[in-house]
Amino acid sequence: MANRVKIISKETIRPSSPAEQHIRKFSFLDQLAVPNYIPLTFFYTADRSCQFSPADIILRLKKSLPDALTMFYPIAGRIRKGNRFIDCNDNGAEFIEARVHRQLRDVIENPDADELKEYLPVQPEDHHQQVDGALLLVQANLFDCGGIAMAVCLSHKVADGTSLSKFVQAWAAISRGEAAGVVAPNFHILAEQFPPIDLPEPHPSPSNVISGEKIVTRRFIYNEQKLASLKAEIATAEGSTVKNPSRVEAISASIWRHFIERHRRHGCTKVAAVHSVNLRARMADSPLQAFGNCYVLTPAYVTDGEHELHRLAELLRNAFKKIDGEYVGEIQRSGGGEYLTLRQRIVIMKKEGAAMCNFSSWCGFPVYEVDYGWGKPAWVCTTLLPFKNIVILMSRPEGRGIEAWVNMVEDDDGGDLKTLQA
Structure with missing residues (x-):
């Protein structure tokens, strides 16, 4: 090449x-x-x-x-x-x-x-x-x-x-x-x-740490039919409280479940899903044109033996709900302390042996509208960095499906993760 x-x-x-x-x-x-x-x-x-x-x-x-x-x-x-x-x-x-x-x-x-x-x-x-x-x-x-x-x-x-x-x-x-x-x-x-604050250098990061392990990237396509099947499985499961799962909730729960199953076979019983959540629509002044970094990381945790799809979707939804206007206000009133406490909690979990599956949804970005004068793009993609257990969700060209770009350690390539395309 x-x-x-x-x-x-x-x-x-x-x-x-x-x-x-x-x-x-x-x-x-x-x-x-x-x-x-x-x-x-x-x-x-x-x-x-x-x-x-x-x-x-x-x-x-x-x-x-x-x-x-x-x-x-x-x-x-x-x-x-x-x-x-x-x-x-x-x-x-x-x-x-x-x-x-x-x-x-x-x-x-x-x-x-x-x-x-x-x-x-x-x-x-x-x-x-x-x-x-x-x-x-x-x-x-x-x-x-x-x-x-x-x-x-x-x-x-x-x-x-x-x-x-x-x-x-x-x-x-x-x-x-x-x-x-x-x-x-x-x-x-x-x-x-969110004024700047004094941070220790280097400050601890809960994710996005470059791994020395061999990382591979895989793309999994969720078409409209696959999405409908996942949503139905979540909504109709006995005891499910998520009757109208979003595309992001359904796919994130599915990928998280596969990571849980894979890690548990390797002896890791604690696997958390950490999602990036955009704060712009959740802030009191709604600064939708704000340019910069305007997101927080929100974790969802599972206990031993818990990996049913509908339950994972429920945990994700509850984690998203916590990031509301009141939570943003608390971050601001605490001078960033509330957010740093949450990040530190994730860092400590990693140090204690927990595995992290890090998600970021770009599905709302109007990337297929980007026309420089010769028409709209036929396809838009990202290229993941050498971080492990990172998942980026992007819209498909037709607008209804989603592509999941998944980074994983090479030894984990295969097994359950391959069934994501089934």
Whole structure:
């Protein structure tokens, strides 16, 4: 695969206008974020882009990115030592142009996790953000057939998946000449509502610790029929209190059950599911345009012998319900203490031998609406980092199904996990 992707050029793209402010403070949620890049790759087939030459495509992207960086000016800055702020110095983003000697349809129809990494501007094993490094890296991969794979990697210290989605949508709108309809995000409200705090360095993290074990990535597809079957199993089970499970609840419970069964055969009786929960809709002021990290990790625990699907769905729902406006207010009133206590509890469980299955749902991100001027993507995917027991849930192109991207230790590849596609 290395010979199929040829780097044509690398360039630093800077904002078209100077930054509005020179400092963007971190919230304590930004401070706690792991310094890796969030990767998203958008695949556009030749029938969507054939009216443009490769030169036209690159020119359009390069001309629109400076205006996008002006609107999202912290992205063009650099993180400074101290883990408290971004220096909005207009140093810019890294833009890479590449040619791929491959048919894009083959990639979409038979995706390979290792091959997908080749389209990224930074490799997963090098994904930790460096001080003074670019916060945004883009690689435009132009295929011989005329297809395009747009890979975007944004530092997690700056933003969560919701914010990355907003940036890509805005850049695409500017590219297709619809900048007037773009709403600028609020870069400061999160630091105002969750002010930075003094943290021990390095501070303990409940998940996203790079594993020294061999990690493999698998994609499991849940079509509409499979989802309906899972939901029915949960809703009709004797004693079930979850009569209307969501897609995320049903799939998370199913994957969690398989992890429980696998770990128990290896002697581990404590397996927790830890979900990332977006706080934007749960905050009193509803800062839906807030840009940055705005999520918490909420754990659900099982006791020995408990792994019925409906019971796991109930535990997940109860964990989600706890993250309400009152809980967010308690985090704010405690100066972050409540959230740190919860994180520490998860860390202690790991130290005591508990296994963690970490979930993040990106199903609500409108990634299939990202049109740079040559149509909407045929497929959008992520490429997981070398962390174990991580699950990312993403929407399918048709909008009804879900793809689960699962990272696991190589020895765990197989057995029950393979039945997720059955």
